[in-house]
Amino acid sequence: MRAAPPQRLPRHLSENALTVLRQRYLARNTRGTLCESPTQLFQRVAKDIARAEQNYPRASRVPQVARQFFDLMRHLDFLPNSPTLMNAGRPLQQLSACFVLPVDDSLESIFDAVKYQALIHQSGGGTGFSFSRLRPKSDRVATTNGVASGPVSFMRVFNLATEVIKQGGTRRGANMGILRVDHPDILDFIALKQNPSEMTNFNLSVGLTDRFMRAVQRRQAYALINPRTGRSVRRLSAEQVFDRLVEAAWQSGEPGVVFLDTINHANPTPQLGAIEATNPCGEQPLLPYESCTLGSINVARFVSHTRGRATIDFDRLQTVIPITVRFLDNVLDRSHFPLETIAHRTGLTRKIGLGIMGFADLLIQLGIPYDTDEALTVADRLMGFIQREAHHASVQLGRERGLFPAFRGSRLHTGRERRRNASVTTIAPTGTISIIADCSAGIEPLYGISIVRRVLEGLTLTSLHPEFMRQAARYGMPLARLQADISRTESIQHLMSIPKSLRSLFVTAHDISPSHHVRMQAIFQRYSDSGVSKTINLPLHAARKDVANAFRLAHQLGCKGLTVFRSGSRSHQVLSCSHVQPC
Numbered sequence: 001m002r003a004a005p006p007q008r009l010p011r012h013l014s015e016n017a018l019t020v021l022r023q024r025y026l027a028r029n030t031r032g033t034l035c036e037s038p039t040q041l042f043q044r045v046a047k048d049i050a051r052a053e054q055n056y057p058r059a060s061r062v063p064q065v066a067r068q069f070f071d072l073m074r075h076l077d078f079l080p081n082s083p084t085l086m087n088a089g090r091p092l093q094q095l096s097a098c099f100v101l102p103v104d105d106s107l108e109s110i111f112d113a114v115k116y117q118a119l120i121h122q123s124g125g126g127t128g129f130s131f132s133r134l135r136p137k138s139d140r141v142a143t144t145n146g147v148a149s150g151p152v153s154f155m156r157v158f159n160l161a162t163e164v165i166k167q168g169g170t171r172r173g174a175n176m177g178i179l180r181v182d183h184p185d186i187l188d189f190i191a192l193k194q195n196p197s198e199m200t201n202f203n204l205s206v207g208l209t210d211r212f213m214r215a216v217q218r219r220q221a222y223a224l225i226n227p228r229t230g231r232s233v234r235r236l237s238a239e240q241v242f243d244r245l246v247e248a249a250w251q252s253g254e255p256g257v258v259f260l261d262t263i264n265h266a267n268p269t270p271q272l273g274a275i276e277a278t279n280p281c282g283e284q285p286l287l288p289y290e291s292c293t294l295g296s297i298n299v300a301r302f303v304s305h306t307r308g309r310a311t312i313d314f315d316r317l318q319t320v321i322p323i324t325v326r327f328l329d330n331v332l333d334r335s336h337f338p339l340e341t342i343a344h345r346t347g348l349t350r351k352i353g354l355g356i357m358g359f360a361d362l363l364i365q366l367g368i369p370y371d372t373d374e375a376l377t378v379a380d381r382l383m384g385f386i387q388r389e390a391h392h393a394s395v396q397l398g399r400e401r402g403l404f405p406a407f408r409g410s411r412l413h414t415g416r417e418r419r420r421n422a423s424v425t426t427i428a429p430t431g432t433i434s435i436i437a438d439c440s441a442g443i444e445p446l447y448g449i450s451i452v453r454r455v456l457e458g459l460t461l462t463s464l465h466p467e468f469m470r471q472a473a474r475y476g477m478p479l480a481r482l483q484a485d486i487s488r489t490e491s492i493q494h495l496m497s498i499p500k501s502l503r504s505l506f507v508t509a510h511d512i513s514p515s516h517h518v519r520m521q522a523i524f525q526r527y528s529d530s531g532v533s534k535t536i537n538l539p540l541h542a543a544r545k546d547v548a549n550a551f552r553l554a555h556q557l558g559c560k561g562l563t564v565f566r567s568g569s570r571s572h573q574v575l576s577c578s579h580v581q582p583c
Helices: 015-025 038-055 059-074 082-087 107-122 151-163 186-194 210-218 238-252 260-265 314-334 340-349 359-366 373-401 411-415 431-437 466-474 479-486 500-505 514-526 544-556
Strands: 078-080 098-100 126-130 175-180 202-208 221-226 231-237 256-259 291-298 303-306 309-312 352-357 450-455 459-464 535-538 561-566 575-577
Touching: 015 038, 015 082, 015 431, 015 459, 038 059, 038 082, 038 314, 059 078, 059 314, 078 082, 078 314, 078 431, 082 431, 107 126, 107 151, 151 175, 151 186, 151 202, 175 186, 186 202, 186 238, 202 561, 210 221, 210 238, 221 238, 231 238, 238 544, 238 561, 256 260, 256 544, 291 314, 291 340, 291 431, 303 359, 309 359, 309 373, 314 352, 314 373, 352 373, 352 431, 359 373, 359 466, 373 514, 431 450, 459 466, 466 479, 466 500, 514 535, 514 544, 514 561, 535 544, 544 561
Parallel strands: 098 126, 126 175, 175 202, 202 256, 291 352, 535 561
Antiparallel strands: 078 291, 098 291, 221 231, 256 561, 303 309, 450 459, 450 575
């Protein structure tokens, strides 16, 4: 197979974007030589996903739909999740990023889950598990007259399996491990990642309940329940357990929390069962054996300028959203799932996750600092619009293609929302696709003006925010010296050589109060059918009470989960400023 001839690159692909594409996404021949350009990648994906139109009455529209999909990706207006970019139109054809697998209280179920995890990681997906059904350590095992080793010991098996399976051939697999707060082994679980060598391929979250949070507030004890018997085995002070959780999160960033009752109050198909786990980044609560495909609109590309005033181009957004919903629904039809059970369960609900990236860049273009009430208002208006239009697009697809099979008995049935998809919107972290689009990740603020990303098995990417440098140039600032100054720090607020208006606009993650971080997440949660992936980044000097208050506020405001990370609390972190690690 000959190497691909040079072609005109898609719009504004940065050097970092090209590096990521070459390392991870572009096809290679049997000798490992690149045989695909970025343009050809987008053509491959667009043509393959458009083929799903052949399943429906308007099959003649395949070329037109393929062109619409291609244009969205070529202009970096929208990108799907990584497995779709990597695998669409290629032999593997596994296109979903998010999976949840059940782990029941038997060796057969545990090791079936390990096997299925390996298959999913090999195909480019990430997996989430609840280990809450496993009997606690030292509990009786009647069949062998022995004692159980408990969920934490079995989690190490899943972690080791991940270590030896390369995800999609380019990165190690990602996992989420969840344990209910009322499991008897909860304190061991909370302490697990205080050892930096433990569970290196897992994110951990404690499954908190409304009852537990009320017990914390009232300083009461609560019961630990043996999942094998359903009986209380002892009682603990809820406040003391909460304090242990806060301490662990302050020390290492883990575990995070998921609010199980909040998640299940919004479960669109409760007749199919309760939701116990999420995908690795927490934005996709899923039923056992469910998967979800994600895609994100780069909202930084939807700004119009009229008479010197920047505004969100809602008219163009309204045109694009139905195409993205159709794209994601088509992905479900085109995906070859690792297990027939996953194909069946995914087909029952047809969940998709349309989200955004580039939100911080959008605010900068609008001249609105991230840490203001005005930014919260923009978030509310923007995501409210996207959810309404995405729901409407799913309704239209439902008329054209039929409703999701589990519609009868669902919350949508009760609410008379006749959609094609049980859930439509979500907020994903957009780690590598935001690098391809050269925009800020998800709904996060800027981490720094000059940052280092550690991605793709140790690859390091350095970036300098281009809009900041353009605006600094307009002020006539000495760019070389300025670049050296900002590369040494996460925040520029102390650099008095930079005009105050510029410092105010380019606030970074550690300039923003924890409560504002949480309030921003809560607004996006209001318009997300699934969840929201966001990190509450804290400076090194943040106090434990900052973590505790963030957890409490997130629960009060209806977030489905929360992750905090205090800079410097781990020896290795994905983002840092350029010259100092940790910052």
